[in-house]
Each structure stands twice: as C-alpha cells, then as structure tokens.
Amino acid sequence: MHPVDGRLSSPQVGPPSTAQLQAAVQWYLTLNDADVSPEQHLAWQDWLGADPEHVKAWARIEKLQQQLCGVPRDVALPILSQMGVQRRQGLKMLLVLAAGATVLAGYRISPYHTDFATRTGERRQVTLPDGSRLELNTDTRVDIAYNAQERLILLRRGEILVTTATDRLPARPLSVETPQGRIRALGTRFDVRLLPGLSSVHVQQHAVEVRPRDTPQHIQRVDEGQALTFGSSQLGNLRPATADSSAWTQGLLVAIDWRLGDFVGELARYRVGYLGCADEVRDLRISGAFRLDDIDGILANLQVSLPVKVRHFSRYWARIEA
C-alpha cells in the first residue's frame, strides 16, 4: 500500500516535502533572530515533536549548519563571495579558465616534490645514505641535499629528530636548514621544530651550532640538555631542554602543568581538521602523558578530568568549551 493521500501519516520514505522544508526554514529564521523569545523556543519544540517528518526536515537545517562549520570562516567568506561573482560571468568564462588554469597546477600546495613527508598524525623513520637517522613527526616535509662537501637536510615544515652517524673520511659537516637559519651538528642527537616564523632546537646529545639566516656571524652553540628558539635575524636565550621534547618519538605527548590552550594547540598538530579552544577555558591547567594515536579518546577524557565540553560540529571540526 502506498500512501496516496497526504493526510495519511504512515511512516513515509523519501525526502521531506517542500512544505516541511519551508516550515523548517521559517523556524530557523525565527530562532536565529536576536529577539527570539523563550515562548518561541517552546513552540519550536512542540512543532519538532509533532511529527517525525518535522524532525527529518529540521535535520537538514542542522546538517547545513555543520557543513558551514567545516570551513574556517575568515577564509570561506571572501572565497565564497568571490565565487558568486565569477559564477555570474558565465560558463564560457569558466571554460576559458579551465584552459588557462593548467599554468596554476605547479603553484598548488603540494607535498609531492618532497623527499620525505608525513601526513597529519603520522610518524616515520628514515635512514639517510650516510647512516644518519631521521624521525619525522606529524605533518612534516624534508628534502635531502647531500653532496661532496656537506650533508644538508632541509626542513620545510614540521619537526624532525636527527641522530647523526659518523661520516666516511674526510667527514662532511651535517646541517639542518630551516627558513630561519642553519643548525650544524657536532656529532649528536637533536630535535628541530618549525614554529610560525621561528625555529626551535632541543639538543639531547653533544652539541650543535646555530646560525640565523640573516646574521650568520652570530653563531650560538647549544649544548646537551639545552634548547634554543631563533628567528632569521635574532637568537633567543638558551634554556634548559624539557625532558619531554622527544616524547613524540614514543607516540606520546607529555604535559606538565600546561595551559589547556597550549595543550589543545599541540594536540591539533596530530589531528586532521580544526581543533579549537574557547578563551574561557584556555588557562585551565593540565598534566599527564597522552597517547597521540587516540586524540579523540584524549578529548573524551578531557571532559571527565576538567570542567569542559567538547563540541563536535563535524568529524573534522571540534572545539573545547566551558
């Protein structure tokens, strides 16, 4: 039996009717109004509860909201406005662009011309031609440029742990180059990480020498157990290296009395998508050792140990809130 009469309320398959969708949109317009009253909220709940078809129609409104949450707002707004303008210039224009756009292909953000790379959440070990070992942390790109004079490792993004091997004689120097300068190994094990506009090095064995790109005459030696952050023309102060700086090689994140905001920022490096932290909970404190292969598990546990809620707008978009 197929319901042919609209009054039959037997469970209906198929998409919600136009009328139901229109009602859902009207409710959305009301609820989204800055002046919405508690009575209107209750009326909406009544409407929602009155018919499973209403729930189905409303689910689409929610799905749309989730989809809109899946893009960074400050980027999405200009792009989507611009796309609207380009659309009006018509199909012909787009096809012309299709012909011209091949020029752009090389300009795309591409990890594919990198010698070694990891995806977000991935770690990888690599042995180099001279026997030196590299460990790549999450979302990292490295190029190797060895020649007769030197062994050069170019860190393009992310973080690496370098363990140098003794080179054949005569030994060639081994350096890591970052956008901010060069770190020369003095027979050693050290961790290099790129930060926005800065590089940071933690030395675990022996020592390294750091030369900022624009002031290479300012050489700074960093010894075992020390750390240094530097920019392209200035050196930071030497500080003790934290014991946990290479915990990532064991798949762990070790936090000792960290601000929650910093902790979430660190977790976000290992998780695909957006992970944010609301200002009001940013200064809560957290300590512990956390397994990086289960970020969603860590987030779930946060809700138990701290007065916070994790709000998932979509699979890729989560935010820690009060």
Next chain:
Amino acid sequence: MDVGIKPSTPMDIEHLYGKHHGWLKGWLCNRVGNSADAADLAQDTFMRMLTLRQLPVLREPRHYLVTIARGLMIDKARRQTLERAYLEVLAARPEPLEVSPETYHLIIESLLAIDALLDGLGARTRQIFLLVQLEGLSYVQVGRQLGLSVTTIKNHLGKAMMQCIRLMDD
C-alpha cells in the same frame, strides 16, 4: 537519442571505451589545450559511466560522452577557480596560515560543496546568506550594512536556506 535503459556491464563500457576513447580525448584536448588534462578528463568520463547503475541504450554515444565530459570540465574549472581564490585569500593574510595537505583538501571540498548549494542564487541573496551564516551578523546588522529592511534580509536568507536544504541529501 536515449531509447531505453538496461543494466550496464563492464562489457558495454569496454566496448564504448575501445570505440570512442581516442576520439573523446581529442575532443577534450581541443578544449582544455593540453593532452595530460584531456587524458585525465577522458578517463574520468568513463569512470563516471562505470559508476552508473544503468547505462542508457545509446544511439549517439559520443553525444552522451560529451555531455558527461563537459560536466566534468566545469567541475574542474570550478575547483581550479576556487583553489586560486583560496591561495589569493591566503596570500593576502597578514600572518601566514599553515595548513597540512589533508586539511587543505578538506577545506577545498567543503567550500566546493557549499558553493554548489549556493549555485544560481542572486549575488545579493548569496551575500546575505554568507554575512549571516559565516560572519554571524544579526538581521539588523546585515540590514544596516546593505541598507535593507529586516524583512527583506529574512526573505533573502529564507530563499537561500530553502535552496540549500532542498539540494541536500538526508
């Protein structure tokens, strides 16, 4: 041209592929201007046909192939336009935004999906939708910004919302 449908089999596609693939590649090459993209698009066209549950019985298979290929060309052009817009927006930011290739891909996919939902809406309607939904402005704020009444803002927003949720799957 279509006179009926029957279940598609790999055999049918294979036959079509053998007979028309070279021709389609040539047709595409003339339009996109390079053979690598033409080869990709031709391949995608046949892949698209493989995913159809039923293959129409075709009297003019080339006409049909061109229809699919043209759709794919438009998709590709849209994607490239969007990727370019994305890079331009990033380049204009005061501080660089580091995104991993995965996140980049996800953002582009999400933007394309939203853009497709808004396809065909007037510029004003689109703008109002974006100001409310992405900028988080109130109806009054948007009205003031554009010199329009709250009722007009709500009408435009309602129209955009309606189109979006009509185009969505459950």
